[in-house]
Amino acid sequence: MKNKAVICLLLIILSATQVFATGQRESSSNVTEVEIWHSAQGSNADVFDSIVEQFNNTVGKEKNIRITSIYQGKANDVLTKVNAASGTSSLPDIAMMDATAATDMTVSPYLVTIDSLGIDTTSILESGLSSYTSEKGLLALPFNASALLYYYNKSLYDSLSLSAPKTIAEMAYAVSKTGLKGLNGKLTRAGFIGIPTTFELSTFIGSQNGLSYMLDNRNGHDGVATKAVFGEEGTYKAFLLEWKKVYDTGFYSTATSGTTEEFTAGRAAAVLASSSKLATIINSAESFEVGVSSVPMVNESATGGTVISGGALFAFTENEAVKTVLEYLVSADVQAIWSEGTGYVPVNKETYETESYKRFLKDNPLYKVASDALLSSNPGMTNVWVPSAYSIYYSFQTNIVNFLNGADIDETVSEMEEIINSAIKTYREQN
Amino acid sequence: MRFKKGSKKTYYQNKAYLYLLPAIAVAAVFYWYPSVKSIVDSFLVVNQGGTVIGYAGLDNYRRLFSDQAFLHSIKVSATFILLFVPANTFVTLLASSLTRRPSRLSFISEYIFFTPVAVSLSAYSLLMREIFRGESSVLNHLFGTVFSGISTPGGAMAVLVILGIFLDFGLDYILLMCAFRSIDSSVIEAARMDGAGGWRLYWLVEVPMIKETVLVTVFLALKDAILISAPIIILTEGGPFRSTETVMFYYYTEAFRSGNRAVQNALASMVLTMAGVGMSVYAILKKRKEALR
Numbered sequence: 001m002k003n004k005a006v007i008c009l010l011l012i013i014l015s016a017t018q019v020f021a022t023g024q025r026e027s028s029s030n031v032t033e034v035e036i037w038h039s040a041q042g043s044n045a046d047v048f049d050s051i052v053e054q055f056n057n058t059v060g061k062e063k064n065i066r067i068t069s070i071y072q073g074k075a076n077d078v079l080t081k082v083n084a085a086s087g088t089s090s091l092p093d094i095a096m097m098d099a100t101a102a103t104d105m106t107v108s109p110y111l112v113t114i115d116s117l118g119i120d121t122t123s124i125l126e127s128g129l130s131s132y133t134s135e136k137g138l139l140a141l142p143f144n145a146s147a148l149l150y151y152y153n154k155s156l157y158d159s160l161s162l163s164a165p166k167t168i169a170e171m172a173y174a175v176s177k178t179g180l181k182g183l184n185g186k187l188t189r190a191g192f193i194g195i196p197t198t199f200e201l202s203t204f205i206g207s208q209n210g211l212s213y214m215l216d217n218r219n220g221h222d223g224v225a226t227k228a229v230f231g232e233e234g235t236y237k238a239f240l241l242e243w244k245k246v247y248d249t250g251f252y253s254t255a256t257s258g259t260t261e262e263f264t265a266g267r268a269a270a271v272l273a274s275s276s277k278l279a280t281i282i283n284s285a286e287s288f289e290v291g292v293s294s295v296p297m298v299n300e301s302a303t304g305g306t307v308i309s310g311g312a313l314f315a316f317t318e319n320e321a322v323k324t325v326l327e328y329l330v331s332a333d334v335q336a337i338w339s340e341g342t343g344y345v346p347v348n349k350e351t352y353e354t355e356s357y358k359r360f361l362k363d364n365p366l367y368k369v370a371s372d373a374l375l376s377s378n379p380g381m382t383n384v385w386v387p388s389a390y391s392i393y394y395s396f397q398t399n400i401v402n403f404l405n406g407a408d409i410d411e412t413v414s415e416m417e418e419i420i421n422s423a424i425k426t427y428r429e430q431n
Numbered sequence: 432m433r434f435k436k437g438s439k440k441t442y443y444q445n446k447a448y449l450y451l452l453p454a455i456a457v458a459a460v461f462y463w464y465p466s467v468k469s470i471v472d473s474f475l476v477v478n479q480g481g482t483v484i485g486y487a488g489l490d491n492y493r494r495l496f497s498d499q500a501f502l503h504s505i506k507v508s509a510t511f512i513l514l515f516v517p518a519n520t521f522v523t524l525l526a527s528s529l530t531r532r533p534s535r536l537s538f539i540s541e542y543i544f545f546t547p548v549a550v551s552l553s554a555y556s557l558l559m560r561e562i563f564r565g566e567s568s569v570l571n572h573l574f575g576t577v578f579s580g581i582s583t584p585g586g587a588m589a590v591l592v593i594l595g596i597f598l599d600f601g602l603d604y605i606l607l608m609c610a611f612r613s614i615d616s617s618v619i620e621a622a623r624m625d626g627a628g629g630w631r632l633y634w635l636v637e638v639p640m641i642k643e644t645v646l647v648t649v650f651l652a653l654k655d656a657i658l659i660s661a662p663i664i665i666l667t668e669g670g671p672f673r674s675t676e677t678v679m680f681y682y683y684t685e686a687f688r689s690g691n692r693a694v695q696n697a698l699a700s701m702v703l704t705m706a707g708v709g710m711s712v713y714a715i716l717k718k719r720k721e722a723l724r
């Protein structure tokens with residue numbers, strides 16, 4: 001009889017999980033629920049929640065729409081989960097992801113493009129739109145723009161009469177001055193921390209000779225790229241040669257995780273990070289004043305400026321509620337709240353004209369650095385759409401560190417080319 | 432159960448199979464079908480949406496083995512297994528040996544050593560990441576040490592082994608403790624009468640008697656070491672510089688993050704086949720051993 005009881009129990013458990021699995025999407029009465037998966041962390045998450053709450057209490061209440069926002073980890077974690085949920089009922093209505101999602105989303109049968117939702121995008125930044133435009137149309141609605149920035153310990157730089165570096169060579173000089181070593185020869189303060197990877201390289205390589213690409217087909221935007229071009233154009237090599245100067249100072253830390261934390265703890269004098277981290281970094285750097293500047297140029301002819309990055313909203317449900325929510329999130333006022341709270345550059349051009357944002361920039365000049373950098377950049381500068389993006393992200397780090405530790409430069413470049421080309425080849429065969 | 436007449440016998444036999452039916456149904460849907468599909472798909476070209484668009488032959492496997500990142504992940508997995516399995520066995524055996532005799536205060540050590548079972552994997556991993564974060568970690572702050580933690584390849588591997596031990600400790604400890612305590616007291620008393628005590632009693636009488644359980648914990652550790660990926664996702668994301676990118680983590684990035692079906696199916700089929708072969712060998716050996724008895 002024991003067996004029977006066990007089987008009964010098993011069946012009950014099984015049926016119970018079935019009930020829960022299907023009951024997930026239940027919503028009360030006539031209220032349409034719009035589920036958003038986002039990646040805002042730290043103080044950015046608080047701002048996002050307040051925007052959502054404001055919607056639910058105003059527009060949402062009027063139109064019977066309720067946003068449920070769920071934090072799903074970093075932007076790449078959101079993509080992982082979206083991919084895993086594709087084709088199931090747990091796919092959200094809207095997901096906030098970044099450019100790494102673009103290649104997957106172009107082929108996703110579940111994506112609803114912004115064009116088909118019929119959203120008016122005339123007030124959205126052109127560079128933002130172009131960074132999410134593919135052959136299929138506008139894949140996602142840009143939600144926040146950001147630029148890579150050079151964060152430095154301004155108190156320390158000032159005390160040594162150093163100014164923010166304009167080129168990597170100048171940066172190497174600053175690193176040699178700001179680094180510190182203990183008696184045992186170990187770094188107690190790095191002059192710079194972090195290893196550039198895909199995101200940083202799209203600016204370091206893209207800005208060379210006015211405008212360069214890492215991959216053909218305009219970094220994969222005009223259809224999937226067919227090969228890497230940074231080898232034959234010599235742009236990656238030019239970057240590596242300059243970067244070696246920073247490494248050779250001996251005050252360079254090759255850490256790949258927790259770099260901004262090391263910076264805010266005062267254990268590194270400079271770091272490269274997205275402008276989206278500005279608010280968090282300023283808030284957590286208690287012992288010194290934070291300075292920011294645009295990314296140091298590889299050389300004098302690297303005048304392209306910086307790549308626009310940042311998140312966009314990908315839709316998976318086609319209805320009025322989703323359209324209303326998306327329009328609300330990129331409206332001039334909401335963009336002002338979001339940008340002032342996070343340091344992101346607004347994607348709505350009308351936001352720059354609002355009194356509140358003007359006043360905000362006047363009071364917080366650090367926030368102006370990113371928008372100035374973006375607005376003065378070559379609009380052709382674009383992020384990289386490459387398959388196997390994560391694997392390539394890690395490969396770049398390993399590749400660069402191997403070079404810094406003495407590997408041959410030409411072999412380093414061609415090894416990286418091969419890795420990318422083979423990922424592209426696999427992808428093209430499959431899709 | 433009684434087996435008197437032919438008809439009754441078959442009835443009972445069939446009834447037994449009937450009991451198994453739900454389990455078989457679950458296994459068929461959630462295990463056998465996906466396994467067979469993976470193996471079949473590994474010889475085909477499948478796009479990200481899951482549609483078959485061509486025949487690949489052995490190309491998927493060839494591609495997998497020409498990927499430097501995959502070959503590197505095999506090395507990392509092997510290193511982890513070689514470090515983790517012996518260290519885990521040693522630590523759990525040591526802890527359970529030292530606390531094996533029941534006493535009035537046993538509940539304290541048992542409470543401390545059992546609790547790891549109740550803490551979730553992700554909570555432990557997050558905790559470890561904070562404790563060993565780099566040179567400005569909590570650990571170094573408290574003790575004035577300069578352990579590099581997860582910021583260097585060697586440190587990251589060491590932290591991963593420590594984390595692995597923490598994760599396996601609770602269950603292994605309970606198993607070993609139960610084994611030690613279930614040794615027939617008459618055996619120990621007899622050994623004592625014969626003059627065995629202390630180390631000799633432990634090493635020559637008690638340990639051989641719990642040999643089977645130790646073997647179980649070793650196999651469990653081996654399984655966990657081969658399959659480790661979730662703690663890595665939280666602790667190091669495979670870094671720094673792919674130093675903690677095990678085979679399963681490589682599988683996770685390629686299959687789940689990059690949607691690379693070629694790698695996904697080829698690797699899944701390989702691991703499945705290896706596990707199948709391993710289990711069959713184990714089962715055959717066990718049968719033979721039983722037959723010898």
